[in-house]
């Protein structure tokens with residue numbers, strides 16, 4: 001069991017939470033634990049920008065997420081990433097809803113919500129199960145596979161293709177663009193700035209083609225819904241459509257992929273927890289919440305203070321960046337019993353706190369039900385079919401301070 005040794009880490013070393021190598025090495029939980037105890041509102045300088053406040057306690061993160069007037073997501077204030085979105089050259093389109101504040105945000109969210117209502121999502125269950133079954137059928141009969149490409153990445157991409165009403169054969173393109181978008185600190189994924197510009201251009205061109213097709217021939221898919229939707233009585237502008245398209249490609253993809261791979265890794269490292277799921281599959285929905293808590297696929301989101309204020313007595317100036325580390329909130333000992341224990345039964349109790357992996361407040365993940373459904377069906381079918389599937393070699397992680405990601409993970413299973 002992972003038990004960070006808080007006492008060993010002196011903060012004189014001033015950890016840099018922006019350093020993507022921290023997450024590659026897996027040092028972050030130890031650092032977060034120390035910060036929660038000693039400096040829960042921690043000033044993290046930046047070599048190339050203003051620096052930011054790192055928030056590591058559950059209660060603070062929940063409160064900030066629910067105070068959009070004071071803590072803004074707006075692109076013109078810098079947006080939802082640590083870097084300032086409004087200063088990025090490839091990003092000079094309209095803001096998307098994840099980088100908006102109320103009331104504008106609510107208008108956009110209302111427009112897209114019908115695509116994610118519970119009934120629509122639960123109607124996808126049978127098709128998701130059929131996709132999972134096919135992916136598992138296709139696993140090599142040798143009893144060895146690379147799990148990320150074979151299953152964890154493939155499923156969310158296929159589901160996204162279904163949402164968009166595009167052929168599954170477009171999946172590899174969506175996969176490449178999404179990797180490049182979040183892979184800015186991983187040289188394998190963001191080969192160069194030029195490559196990134198090429199990806200953004202291709203993605204926008206692809207989205208524009210779909211816009212035209214759905215204008216002429218609307219269907220039941222999410223793209224048709226966007227193309228024909230109205231924001232406060234006005235049609236969605238083309239740049240706003242492109243931004244929403246890109247948001248969905250990235251948000252619906254990396255996160256679910258890394259929950260699937262991170263979930264299987266956790267079950268491999270905790271065989272007694274896997275045993276519980278094999279004995280009682282009705283625990284899988286609880287296990288899914290525990291997996292998202294454990295993995296925290298989105299490590300953080302950022303806000304910007306709109307006024308001088310205080311958090312836990314620490315003065316925060318107007319314009320300061322405030323970064324909420326979900327990965328830390330989800331291990332906060334003030335909130336969780338035995339937070340470093342991976343426990344698939346944890347969320348069976350109605351008294352369990354809500355895990356913050358999907359965020360909180362008005363930006364609470366719009367795709368959470370869809371992600372939960374994919375994870376539930378995947379682990380139901382996977383454990384039924386390959387009860388002994390386990391990680392069989394070293395895992396290659398994504399170099400990122402934003403997404404807790406796995407690029408490659410070898411597995412072995414009895415056939």
Ligand code: HEM
Pocket residue numbers: 065073080097098099109247248251252253255256259292296297298301302356357358359360362363364365366367368370371
């Ligand atoms: C395990 C999987 C997922 C995780 C951990 C996750 C995490 C998050 C988080 C933390 C936020 C909050 C952003 C903020 O407060 O600034 C968010 C927002 C969002 N997510 Fe997810 N997400 C997941 C899956 C999905 C899926 C499958 C989709 C869609 C296909 C999706 C679409 C969105 C959208 C559109 C937003 C923006 C909502 C808004 O601004 O109102 N997510 N997600």
